[in-house]
Amino acid sequence: MPTPSENLAALGLELPNVAAPVAAYTPAVVDRGVVRTSGQLAFVDGELACTGAVGEGGTSPETAAQAAEVCALNCLAAAAQAAGGLDRLAGCVKVVGFVSSKPDFFGQPAVVNGASELFGKVFGDAHARSAVGVAALPLDASVEVEAEFALA
Amino acid sequence: MPTPSENLAALGLELPNVAAPVAAYTPAVVDRGVVRTSGQLAFVDGELACTGAVGEGGTSPETAAQAAEVCALNCLAAAAQAAGGLDRLAGCVKVVGFVSSKPDFFGQPAVVNGASELFGKVFGDAHARSAVGVAALPLDASVEVEAEFALA
Amino acid sequence: MPTPSENLAALGLELPNVAAPVAAYTPAVVDRGVVRTSGQLAFVDGELACTGAVGEGGTSPETAAQAAEVCALNCLAAAAQAAGGLDRLAGCVKVVGFVSSKPDFFGQPAVVNGASELFGKVFGDAHARSAVGVAALPLDASVEVEAEFALA
Numbered sequence A, B, C: 001m002p003t004p005s006e007n008l009a010a011l012g013l014e015l016p017n018v019a020a021p022v023a024a025y026t027p028a029v030v031d032r033g034v035v036r037t038s039g040q041l042a043f044v045d046g047e048l049a050c051t052g053a054v055g056e057g058g059t060s061p062e063t064a065a066q067a068a069e070v071c072a073l074n075c076l077a078a079a080a081q082a083a084g085g086l087d088r089l090a091g092c093v094k095v096v097g098f099v100s101s102k103p104d105f106f107g108q109p110a111v112v113n114g115a116s117e118l119f120g121k122v123f124g125d126a127h128a129r130s131a132v133g134v135a136a137l138p139l140d141a142s143v144e145v146e147a148e149f150a151l152a
Helices: A004-010 A061-083 A108-123 B004-010 B061-083 B108-123 C004-010 C061-083 C108-123
Strands: A028-031 A034-037 A089-100 A128-134 A143-151 B028-031 B034-037 B089-100 B128-134 B143-151 C028-031 C034-037 C089-100 C128-134 C143-151
Touching: A004 A108, A028 A061, A028 C089, A034 A061, A061 A089, A061 A108, A061 A143, A089 A108, A089 B028, A089 C128, A108 A128, A108 A143, A128 B089, A128 B128, A128 B143, A128 C128, A143 C128, B004 B108, B028 B061, B034 B061, B061 B089, B061 B108, B061 B143, B089 B108, B089 C028, B108 B128, B108 B143, B128 C089, B128 C128, B128 C143, C004 C108, C028 C061, C034 C061, C061 C089, C061 C108, C061 C143, C089 C108, C108 C128, C108 C143
Parallel strands: A089 A128, B089 B128, C089 C128
Antiparallel strands: A028 A034, A034 A143, A089 A143, B028 B034, B034 B143, B089 B143, C028 C034, C034 C143, C089 C143
16 A cells, blocks of 8 residues: 555655744644644745635635645645654544635635545545634635644 | 433434535544544535524524534534444543624524533533634534544 | 743743633543643633724734733633643643634734743643634634643
């Protein structure tokens, strides 16, 4: 069976550098076999890839789903750094996807699928998940994703 | 002491079927003695029982509290399926209740009580809980509830 | 190395009384070495210290950050009560900060720093964290903070 890092490479992806948090917290913490990540934004090389609330007249769900995949990749990088490598992770157990949403946008699940599908391809398993629409996110980000991983 | 399933039956309730998620995630995951559920909506027989933001001119808190109980029942069903039966659960340790809220609605705790009270009756214990008001939820749901249970 | 309670005292702070929840939940739960707190509001002696959405024309981020520190202190009190004392906690592993936000307020991280910095000073470590902007919080609170702590 291919490892998570082999699966990631097969997707043509590689782990980005982990951005330093702007405050008194850390990208991920390992405790008792569980790796909890901080909420990750869609940073690509230090630039936020997708901003604005999702919905009619705003950011499209498709664009936001791509941003959710970037958030997920940043979750993987943070968790891998904390755990000592991506292949130390057995799988993803929980995802919460926060989507900055216009009041009449109700398609949060399709947006957060951008993250869930990446985790599914990397680990070959499925996780529990909540997807919610929020009023605003840091730096006007469209999506924020946090995840919990199980150590192998 | 009655079992959780005896308590549920005494309330005149039974576990519903677990709805298949619409995406690359799963209703609940068991890891290291903790069962994490996905955020559950108030589906009854495949129909969403309660939609719209809660507050003045919208969905009433009482109606939304009933929906929160339905969400909680769906959490129990998801967790029971993942754990191999309701009586494999020792209790509920954490609930997050997301309430789609008009900007001047501040009664989220009473809404989420619909979920907390059901868990209290089924397990005879109390859990940690957060209740927050959000801009929008999937499918215009009024309430979404996620829970963590401890295995017996 | 100073203990958490010595660190707290050095800051000139003491643990407040734990407010009784208004519903069928409890301030904190210990399970398998993890202490999960309920979402805490900025209550000081039974009065909510800071209300209203944060942003232009509303509550200032600086005021809300002070409220987040109060929420964090209430998290510590709840966790200490459940764990049998503050010094039973080895550290904080996860924080979620919900900030009631006007739609154009994107400075949630600076607000939630009020909580993160207190945890950092008390435990001398850093935690994983998500900061999100929400539509409304219970009792019109400006901030709600939930935390997970690891038992020593």
